[in-house]
Amino acid sequence: xxxxxxxxxxxxxxxxxxxxxxxxxxxxxxxxxxxxxxxxxxxxxxxxxxxxxxxxxxxxxxxxxxxxxxxxxxxxxxxxxxxxxxxxxxxxxxxxxxxxxxxxxxxxxxxxxxxxxxxxxxxxxxxxxxxxxxxxxxxxxxxxxxxxxxxxxxxxxxxxxxxxxxxxxxxxxxxxxxxxxxxxxxxxxxxxxxxxxxxxxxxxxxxxxxxxxxxxxxxxxxxxxxxxxxxxxxx
Amino acid sequence: xxxxxxxxxxxxxxxxxxxxxxxxxxxxxxxxxxxxxxxxxxxxxxxxxxxxxxxxxxxxxxxxxxxxxxxxxxxxxxxxxxxxxxxxxxxxxxxxxxxxxxxxxxxxxxxxxxxxxxxxxxxxxxxxxxxxxxxxxxxxxxxxxxxxxxxxxxxxxxxxxxxxxxxxxxxxxxxxxxxxxxxxxxxxxxxxxxxxxxxxxxxxxxxxxxxxxxxxxxxxxxxxxxxxxxxxxxx
DNA sequence: ACCTGAACACCGTTCAAGT
DNA sequence: ACCTGAACACCGTTCAAGT
Numbered sequence: 001x002x003x004x005x006x007x008x009x010x011x012x013x014x015x016x017x018x019x020x021x022x023x024x025x026x027x028x029x030x031x032x033x034x035x036x037x038x039x040x041x042x043x044x045x046x047x048x049x050x051x052x053x054x055x056x057x058x059x060x061x062x063x064x065x066x067x068x069x070x071x072x073x074x075x076x077x078x079x080x081x082x083x084x085x086x087x088x089x090x091x092x093x094x095x096x097x098x099x100x101x102x103x104x105x106x107x108x109x110x111x112x113x114x115x116x117x118x119x120x121x122x123x124x125x126x127x128x129x130x131x132x133x134x135x136x137x138x139x140x141x142x143x144x145x146x147x148x149x150x151x152x153x154x155x156x157x158x159x160x161x162x163x164x165x166x167x168x169x170x171x172x173x174x175x176x177x178x179x180x181x182x183x184x185x186x187x188x189x190x191x192x193x194x195x196x197x198x199x200x201x202x203x204x205x206x207x208x209x210x211x212x213x214x215x216x217x218x219x220x221x222x223x224x225x226x227x228x229x230x231x232x233x234x235x
Numbered sequence: 236x237x238x239x240x241x242x243x244x245x246x247x248x249x250x251x252x253x254x255x256x257x258x259x260x261x262x263x264x265x266x267x268x269x270x271x272x273x274x275x276x277x278x279x280x281x282x283x284x285x286x287x288x289x290x291x292x293x294x295x296x297x298x299x300x301x302x303x304x305x306x307x308x309x310x311x312x313x314x315x316x317x318x319x320x321x322x323x324x325x326x327x328x329x330x331x332x333x334x335x336x337x338x339x340x341x342x343x344x345x346x347x348x349x350x351x352x353x354x355x356x357x358x359x360x361x362x363x364x365x366x367x368x369x370x371x372x373x374x375x376x377x378x379x380x381x382x383x384x385x386x387x388x389x390x391x392x393x394x395x396x397x398x399x400x401x402x403x404x405x406x407x408x409x410x411x412x413x414x415x416x417x418x419x420x421x422x423x424x425x426x427x428x429x430x431x432x433x434x435x436x437x438x439x440x441x442x443x444x445x446x447x448x449x450x451x452x453x454x455x456x457x458x459x460x461x462x463x464x465x466x467x468x469x470x
Numbered sequence: 471a472c473c474t475g476a477a478c479a480c481c482g483t484t485c486a487a488g489t
Numbered sequence: 490a491c492c493t494g495a496a497c498a499c500c501g502t503t504c505a506a507g508t
Contacts, residue, residue: 020472020473042499042500042501043500043501043502044499044500044501045499045500052473052474053473053474053475053476054474054500054501054502055473055474055475055476055502055503055504056472056473056474058501058502058503059471059472059473063501063502064500064501064502113348113351113352116348116351116394116397116398117348117397117398118398119398121420126420126423126428126431127428129428129431130423130427130428130429130430130431133430133431133434134430137430143433143434143437144437144440146434147434147437147438147440148440148441148446148449148450149453150438151446152391152446152450152453155391155394155395155398156387156390156391156394158394159351159390159391159393159394159397160390162351162352162394163351163352163353163354163390182469188361188365192365193361193362193364193365194365195365195368195369195372196361196364196365196368198378199368199378199381199382201468201469202378202379202382202468203382203385204469205379205382205383205466205467205468205469206383206463206464206466210464210466211383211386211387214383214461214463214464215383215387217457217461218384218387218453218454218457218458218460218461219453219454219457220457221457221460221461222452222453222454222455222456222457222458222460222461223453223457225453225456225457225460226449226452226453226456226457228441228449229441229445229449231440231441231445232440233436233437233440234417234436234439234440255491255492277480277481277482278481278482278483279480279481279482280480280481287492287493288492288493288494288495289481289482289483289493290483290484290485290492290493290494290495291491291492291493293482293483293484294490294491294492298482298483299481299482299483
C-alpha cells in the first residue's frame with residue numbers, strides 16, 4: 001500500500017484530510033483563532049477542525065497551555081522589528097517595537113492572558129528579546145540592567161493587553177463595569193480616601209495606549225537611576 | 236423565627252443549611268479557595284459546598300468572573316498598610332506595601348491571574364490605592380503622574396505574581412519548562428542573537444522577588460523624569 | 471508508531487417550574 | 490421573590506484497543 005501522496009480520498013468535501021503534524025496542527029490553531037478567537041481554540045474544537053478526535057492531538061501537543069504558547073509564538077512573527085535598525089532616538093524606536101508587540105496582543109486578548117501566565121520562549125519571542133536588547137545596548141544601558149529590563153518591559157506590555165482584554169467577543173458589560181469602577185473611585189469620600197478624592201477623574205484619564213507608552217518611558221528613564229542588586233548568576 | 240445572628244459560626248462541621256446571602260456565598264468561596272485553590276472555586280463546586288444547586292448562586296452573583304473578583308477583594312483585607320504611616324524613607328515604605336500586596340497574590344496565583352484580566356475595585360483595593368497615593372504624595376510625586384503610576388505599580392505586581400503562578404497545585408513540570416527556557420536562551424547563537432548570547436546567564440539571574448523589588452524601584456525612580464502627556468480628563 | 475472511540479470527571483449558564 | 494431540577498452545550502485528559 002503506497003497510498004501516501006495523492007490518493008487521499010476526500011470524505012466530506014473540502015480538502016483531503018491531511019496527515020497530522022505538529023506544524024499543521026498549530027497552523028490550523030492559528031487560523032481558528034483568527035476566525036473565532038482563542039476561546040474556541042480548544043483541543044476538542046481543534047480536533048474537529050482537523051477531522052479527528054481530541055486524543056489524536058496529544059501525540060503532538062502536551063496540553064492546551066503548550067498549544068496556546070505555540071500559537072502565540074507563531075503570531076509573534078508579525079512583530080515589526082524594523083525600528084531596531086532604523087534611524088532616530090533609540091528610546092522612540094524602542095517604544096515603537098514594544099508597541100508593535102503590544103498591538104498584536106491587543107488584537108488577541110485571550111492570547112495576552114495566556115502569555116501572562118506562561119511567557120513563551122519560541123523563536124519569534126527570542127527575536128523580539130534580541131531586538132529590545134540591541135536598542136538598550138545602543139542606549140548605553142548597563143548589561144545587567146538591560147537583562148532585567150527586557151523582561152519587565154515585555155511583561156508590562158503583555159499585562160496591559162491582557163487587562164484591556166474585554167474583547168469584541170465579549171458582550172457590552174464593559175461599559176457597565178467601567179461605570180461601576182468610576183462610581184467607586186469618585187464616590188470615595190474625602191474623609192476616608194483623601195488622596196483618591198483629591199485626584200478625582202485624573203485617575204481615569206488617558207487611553208490604555210497613552211498610559212502604556214508613558215509606562216514604557218518611565219521604565220526606560222528609571223533604569224538609568226536604578227542599579228541591579230548584587231545577585232548570583234545561575235550556573 | 237429569629238435565627239438570624241448567633242447560628243453563624245460553625246461552617247466546618249455539618250452546619251444546618253444556612254440561608255443564602257451574597258456575603259455568605261463569598262465567605263464560603265474564600266474558605267474553599269484557601270482549602271483547595273481557586274481552580275476549585277467553580278459555581279458547581281461552590282454550590283455543592285453550600286448544599287444547593289449552581290443555579291441558585293446566580294441570584295447573588297452575576298457570573299464566575301464577578302465571584303472571583305469578590306474573593307480577591309476579600310483577600311485584600313490582609314494587605315499590610317502600616318508602612319503608609321510609619322517612619323523612614325517613603326520609597327522603602329512604598330515598596331513594602333507593594334510587596335505585601337504581591338506576596339498575597341503569590342500565595343494564590345490563580346487569583347493573580349484573574350486580577351490581571353479584570354482588576355477589582357472593591358473596598359480593600361480602594362484602601363490599597365489610597366495608601367500608595369499617600370506615599371507618592373509624601374514623596375512629592377506630581378499628582379497627575381501619581382494617578383497613572385498607582386495603576387502601573389499594582390499591575391506590575393499583579394502580573395509578576397500571575398507569571399510565577401506555577402502554584403503548588405501544579406505538578407513539577409515547572410523545572411522542565413525552566414530547563415527548556417534556559418536551553419533556548421543559552422542556545423541562542425552568537426551569530427543570530429548576539430545580545431542574548433552576550434548576556435548569557437545574566438538573563439536568568441535573580442529571584443522573582445528580587446526582580447520585582449528592582450522593578451518597583453525603576454518605576455519609582457523613573458516617574459520623576461517622565462511627565463504625563465497633555466490628555467483630556469474624563470467628565 | 472501512530473491514531474482513536476469511549477469514557478471519566480468535570481465546566482458555565484439558562485429557564486421553566488416550583489415554593 | 491427566591492430557589493432549583495434539569496437540560497444545553499460545552500471542556501481536558503487518559504487509556505485500552507486498534508491499525
